[in-house]
Amino acid sequence: MDTTKLAAILDKHDRDPAALLAILQDIQGQENYLPKEDIIKVAQELDVSLARVYSLATFFSSFSLEPRGKHICTVCMGTACHVRGAPKLVDHIRRQFDVPESGTTSDMNLTLETVNCVGACALGPLVILDREYHGNMTSAKLDRVLKPLKQE
């Protein structure tokens, strides 16, 4: 992240170590992941241990230490979704976007992830695109939901 942007985030939170989580959320919000250099800088600027910053950054699944795409597509692979066809949906997305499972397209447009049950089993198979839940998913429905991404 640009050093000016990072300084603005730190200043917004008065460089308060108690605001560490909020600072990481702001960085994640702007960059879509937590760059290693920013984690180190945050630890230095707040005078907290690098281990503490990393422990927060790795504890919450909403944080990513790897660069992620502009859009995040999550396919639930929990048992209920799995038996209703989730693996076929993953294959479909992989073929359509030439993206590895748990990976990002080369143009950084889409990140494909899988999770094990998000607690909405009755909607399975479930796909979450940019935090929006799409239940009872089929390949045809998936094409409609993902169509705008193909045109970007």
Ligand code: FES
């Ligand atoms: S198994 Fe997919 S939401 Fe529970």
